[in-house]
Amino acid sequence: MKLAWYTPYSQRSAIGLFSKEVVTALLELGHDVTIVRSESADSAAWKTSRDAICEIISAASINPNVDDYLSRFDCVLYNVGNHYQNHSYCLSHQEKVPGITLLHDYILHNLLIEWLTQSRSHSYLDALMTESGREAVTCYKDASDDLENKWFMSRAADHPVLRFAMQSTLGVVTHAEFYSAVCRSQLQCPVKSIPLAYCCTYEKQIALPQPPDSRFVLLTIGDVNANKRCEAVITALSESGDLSSRWQYRIVGNVSKAQEEKLLKLARNGKYPVDVILLGKVDDTTLQHEIKNSHAIACLRFPIIEGASASVIVSLASARPTLVSDGGSFAEIPEKLVYRVRQHTENADIQRQLTNIAMDYRSAVTRSLNARNWATQRHSGMQYAKSLIPFIAEVINSSPILKLVDSAATHLANWHCSPDIPTVYQVEAETTCLFGNVEV
Structure with missing residues (x-):
């Protein structure tokens, strides 16, 4: 094709x-x-x-x-x-x-706001009403009145546009x-x-992690924002003398000055100080070095706004014990391959899982090796392409039928037909007779 x-x-x-x-x-x-x-x-x-x-x-x-x-x-x-x-x-x-x-x-939502700014005249609230209804608009106003970022950091995920x-x-x-x-x-x-395809070439070449001579290194990869849960990790470490002395926390990814100061202040002022290092944006060589020197990787999200996580694929393919959230695409990873953190018990789960990893690191590495095998097979480019081609053919074959159905639906809407009148059922029956089961 x-x-x-x-x-x-x-x-x-x-x-x-x-x-x-x-x-x-x-x-x-x-x-x-x-x-x-x-x-x-x-x-x-x-x-x-x-x-x-x-x-x-x-x-x-x-x-x-x-x-x-x-x-x-x-x-x-x-x-x-x-x-x-x-x-x-x-x-x-x-x-x-x-x-x-x-x-x-x-x-x-961010795409919608910029799209409206660049090319459309109506407001975000008007678009939100059209997309998701009055409940979403009310939710947006309530969240914005309560806290400026609450809508985008928690409630917007309930109303995708x-x-x-x-x-x-x-x-x-x-x-x-x-x-x-x-x-x-x-x-x-x-x-x-189709599971996201992501490059697993150099990750497979990274040496297996070894128990540290002194401290364990926990790594987070990606742009630093509230939904990456870096604050939650620091808080969990700072509340435990044992964990704060065992673990260093390194964060790789673009970070604003304000966010950096906030995280470092949190690390200093907790019950126990936490060794936190923010490296900012790095090149691929530095990222590979950071992964190589890590003993575990935290891939936590709340809310979960991405379809899939490239960083969790990198982590699994690198054979690093991996902390993941319990929703979204993370829920599709088999339980026995990762260390699960539930949102409603986030603090306790982070502490428990980091303790489990440190106390029996040999078992953690065995788990991460199994995760590597699973991830590199599931998330390969060839696997994605082989799944995509039949779907392209299906869409090409069905698109004329869907266009016909859309045209009929548009005419019925223009005639102000309600969904339950006999004509609608007749159109559906005739379409099904001609083309099989097609929803109108």
């Missing part, structure tokens, strides 16, 4: 690395792929690019005649995440040329089952869950 693959493709984009892995596999399977960089024309991401494994063009360059250019492809695939500058052309071009959306985040970004999409790929049902309900199109 001839495929157009929209994606951010900078050196620092995790979705770019995912795309490199999957596109490489698609090429090996004999498909013809063109990467279309979806970043905004003024995005700083344009300063770097990953390897040119196939033809790479910018979405901005085809914007004037996007319909004509994309007509040469069998299917267009749009990688969509919660960051407007990285995915802006995925929104505008899919309105003109519908394709399949590879949905990387569970909620898209999807239709504005994908109202024209022909199908959706999710990276975990937990948000597939929401996509089916809101978007009324074929949905398939």
Whole structure:
């Protein structure tokens, strides 16, 4: 098949690395792929690019005649995440040329706000009302009145917004089952869950962890924000003299000055001081070094707003004992491979699991070796590509039927027909008779 693959493709984009892995596999399977960089024309991401494994063009360059250019492809695939500058052309071009959306985040509120700012006149509250109803608007107002960030850090996950970004999409790929049902309900199109593919090359080459001569090292990877639960880890360590003396906590990822000061103050002022080191953004060589020298990795999230976690795949593939949350994509990891932390008993669970790891590190390494084998098989680019191709064929075959059904539904809506009148049932019956079981 001839495929157009929209994606951010900078050196620092995790979705770019995912795309490199999957596109490489698609090429090996004999498909013809063109990467279309979806970043905004003024995005700083344009300063770097990953390897040119196939033809790479910018979405901005085809914007004037996007319909004509994309007509040469069998299917267009749009990688969509919660960051407007990285995915802006995925929104505008899919309105003109519908394709399949590879949905990387569970909620898209930040994307919606920027999209409204850049290209639409109505307000975020109006859009929220259209997407999720009055209950969501009330919830937003209550959360905002109580605490400025409460909506985005806890309540927004209860009201995901999807239709504005994908109202024209022909199908959706999710990276975990937990948000597939929401996509089916809101978007009324074929949905398939495929585990996220992520590069596990250098992680498999990292030596197995050894018991430390002095202190254990706990690592967190990724941009530092409230939902990464770094504060919760520091608090748990600071309340235990044994754990605070046994563990050093290292955090790798972009961090604001205010957030850094907040975390270091928390580490200093607890019941027991905690040795916390924030390294900020690092290159791949430094990241590999940090993983190599770690004894466990904390991959905790609340709320869980991402479809899947690249950092947990890296952790598992590196054979490091891994602390994970108990929801979202983390819930799909077999219990015996990780150290589970429940949100409602977060503090006690962090303390208990770090104690378990330190007290019997040999068993922890055995568990992490099993996790490596599981992760490298499940999350490979080839596995993703082999699952994706049949879904593309399914969507291509079903899209004319869905367009017909959508057209009938639009006419019925324009005639102000209620869902329970006989005409609606007749349309559904005739469609089913012609094409099989299709929901109207």
